[in-house]
Amino acid sequence: MGKSQRFEARSQMPVNAEAVFAWHAREGAFQRLTPPWEPVEVVEKQGEGIREGTRVVLRMHLGPVSLPWTARHTRYVPGSLFQDMQESGPFARWVHTHRMWDEPSGGTVLEDDVEYALPVGTLGSVVAGGYSRHRLERMFAYRHAVTREDLRRHAAFAGHAPRTVAVSGASGLVGSALVPFLTTGGHRVRRLVRGRPEAGDIAWAPGQGEMDVAALEGVDAVVHLAGAPIAEGRWTPERKDLIRRSRVEGTRVLCESLAKLARPPRVLVSASAMGFYGNRGDEELTESSASGRGFLADVSREWEAATEPAERAGIRVVHLRLGVVLSAKSGALAKMLPAFQAGGGGRMGTGQQWMSWVSLEDVLGLVHFALFTEGMRGPVNAVAPNPVRQEDFARTLGQVLSRPTVVPLPAAMVRTLFGEMGQEMLLNGARIRPEVAQREGFTFLHPTLEQALRFTLGKTTEGPRFQHG
Structure with missing residues (x-):
C-alpha cells in the first residue's frame, strides 16, 4: 500500500x-x-x-x-x-x-x-x-x-412549503438533473413513466392518449420535458412526424388530464424551444417577438398551443423556450467534445450565426424559479443573457480545452451530412435575450459562455480552500 x-x-x-x-x-x-x-x-x-x-x-x-x-x-x-x-x-x-x-x-x-x-x-x-x-x-x-x-x-423560497412535483422526461438531459435538484431541496418528485410504474411514479402512454388521471391528484406542480430527441440523425418524414407528435400530442394528453382534476396543480412548466423564433439573423429577440419560419418554429407553436386545456382550467402555464443546454454529460456539448478535444473543432458554415445557449445549472434554476414565481406566465426564454456567434463559441470552447479550433465545417458539408436538421440546428441562428427572467429577478449562475464551459468541464479557476498532507 x-x-x-x-x-x-x-x-x-x-x-x-x-x-x-x-x-x-x-x-x-x-x-x-x-x-x-x-x-x-x-x-x-x-x-x-x-x-x-x-x-x-x-x-x-x-x-x-x-x-x-x-x-x-x-x-x-x-x-x-x-x-x-x-x-x-x-x-x-x-x-x-x-x-x-x-x-x-x-x-x-x-x-x-x-x-x-x-x-x-x-x-x-x-x-x-x-x-x-x-x-x-x-x-x-x-x-x-x-x-x-x-x-x-x-x-430563496424557504418560506414556501415543499411541493409535490410531477416530472415528465425525467430520464433526459434536463429531467435527470432536475429530479435530484428538487429532491435534495426537500420536494417530492413523481415521475411520469411509460410502461409499468414503480412506487410513486405515474403511468402514461401519450402515444395512445392514455394517462392515469387519478394518480395525478394531489400534485402541486408539473414540469413537462418529454419529447423525442431532435438532433439525432436526418429528419426523414417519419422522424419529423415523431418529433412533432411526441411534443404536441403528449402535451395535449397531459394538459387535458390536468384539467380533469378536482384540484389541479398550481403551475405547469412546459418545455418549448428557441426554435420558435426561426432563423432571425442579427435581430434581438425577446418573449414578445413573433414566431419565425421552419419546421422547429411550426412544432414549437403547436407545442405551446397544446397547453390550452391547462390554461382554461386556471393553471399558471410557463413555456420554457430552451436554448442550447450546455452539459459535458450529454446533449449538444457532449457530442462536440470528442472533435474539439482532438483539435478538430472549428466554426460551422460562416460561423456568424447567433447561438443562444444556457448552462444546465441555470435551466434547473429557471425551472425552480418558475415554480414559485407568480409573475412568470407564458413564454420564458431559457437562455443566458450573453448569446455568442457560433465561431466565438468554437473559439471559447477551444480555449477552455487548450486546443486549436482551425478545422471548419463548411455549410455544404453540413447540409450533405445532416440535411434539413443540419440547416435548422447548426447553420440557422437566433439572438435571444431572457427578458422575462431578468425582469422577475432571476440570477444566472453562469452568465458568460466561458464560465459555463469551465464549470461543466471541470476547468474552473475558483473553488474551495484545498490542503494536501
Missing part, C-alpha cells in the same frame, strides 16, 4: 449546518455531486441514505475502463458529520469524512476530509500522486459549487 495522504476541501455555505446536512442526507445528493465529466452509476444500495451501515456499489467509467467501487457508511452524526470508506475499489485506502459547522458570523463551513492511499506502494504515489490530487481538486471544486448554489436557490 502506498503512503497515506490527506486531502481537505473547505468552503463557506449560505445556510446553517442543519440545512447543509439535510441536503446531503436527502435522495439525489449523490447524483447532484457527481461531476458531468466523471460518469458514475449506482449499481446497488443496501441501507438508508447516508446512515451508518449503508453500503453502496458504484461503477466508475474512465474512458473504456470500468471500475467497481464499494463503499460503506461508517459514521453518522445528525447535523454535523457523516463518513464513508472504501471496502473495495481503485484506492488502497479511502476514508471520506464530511463535516459541517455553524460560523458565529452566520452561514456554515463545509469540509470534505479525505484520507487515501494509492495502490502499488511508493511507485503509485510517485507516478499517480499529482494526477490524483488534481482530480480531487477538480471534483471537490465542482461539488462545493453545486452544494452552495443549490442551497442558495432553495433558501
Whole structure:
C-alpha cells in the first residue's frame, strides 16, 4: 500500500449546518455531486441514505475502463458529520469524512476530509500522486459549487412549503438533473413513466392518449420535458412526424388530464424551444417577438398551443423556450467534445450565426424559479443573457480545452451530412435575450459562455480552500 495522504476541501455555505446536512442526507445528493465529466452509476444500495451501515456499489467509467467501487457508511452524526470508506475499489485506502459547522458570523463551513492511499506502494504515489490530487481538486471544486448554489436557490423560497412535483422526461438531459435538484431541496418528485410504474411514479402512454388521471391528484406542480430527441440523425418524414407528435400530442394528453382534476396543480412548466423564433439573423429577440419560419418554429407553436386545456382550467402555464443546454454529460456539448478535444473543432458554415445557449445549472434554476414565481406566465426564454456567434463559441470552447479550433465545417458539408436538421440546428441562428427572467429577478449562475464551459468541464479557476498532507 502506498503512503497515506490527506486531502481537505473547505468552503463557506449560505445556510446553517442543519440545512447543509439535510441536503446531503436527502435522495439525489449523490447524483447532484457527481461531476458531468466523471460518469458514475449506482449499481446497488443496501441501507438508508447516508446512515451508518449503508453500503453502496458504484461503477466508475474512465474512458473504456470500468471500475467497481464499494463503499460503506461508517459514521453518522445528525447535523454535523457523516463518513464513508472504501471496502473495495481503485484506492488502497479511502476514508471520506464530511463535516459541517455553524460560523458565529452566520452561514456554515463545509469540509470534505479525505484520507487515501494509492495502490502499488511508493511507485503509485510517485507516478499517480499529482494526477490524483488534481482530480480531487477538480471534483471537490465542482461539488462545493453545486452544494452552495443549490442551497442558495432553495433558501430563496424557504418560506414556501415543499411541493409535490410531477416530472415528465425525467430520464433526459434536463429531467435527470432536475429530479435530484428538487429532491435534495426537500420536494417530492413523481415521475411520469411509460410502461409499468414503480412506487410513486405515474403511468402514461401519450402515444395512445392514455394517462392515469387519478394518480395525478394531489400534485402541486408539473414540469413537462418529454419529447423525442431532435438532433439525432436526418429528419426523414417519419422522424419529423415523431418529433412533432411526441411534443404536441403528449402535451395535449397531459394538459387535458390536468384539467380533469378536482384540484389541479398550481403551475405547469412546459418545455418549448428557441426554435420558435426561426432563423432571425442579427435581430434581438425577446418573449414578445413573433414566431419565425421552419419546421422547429411550426412544432414549437403547436407545442405551446397544446397547453390550452391547462390554461382554461386556471393553471399558471410557463413555456420554457430552451436554448442550447450546455452539459459535458450529454446533449449538444457532449457530442462536440470528442472533435474539439482532438483539435478538430472549428466554426460551422460562416460561423456568424447567433447561438443562444444556457448552462444546465441555470435551466434547473429557471425551472425552480418558475415554480414559485407568480409573475412568470407564458413564454420564458431559457437562455443566458450573453448569446455568442457560433465561431466565438468554437473559439471559447477551444480555449477552455487548450486546443486549436482551425478545422471548419463548411455549410455544404453540413447540409450533405445532416440535411434539413443540419440547416435548422447548426447553420440557422437566433439572438435571444431572457427578458422575462431578468425582469422577475432571476440570477444566472453562469452568465458568460466561458464560465459555463469551465464549470461543466471541470476547468474552473475558483473553488474551495484545498490542503494536501
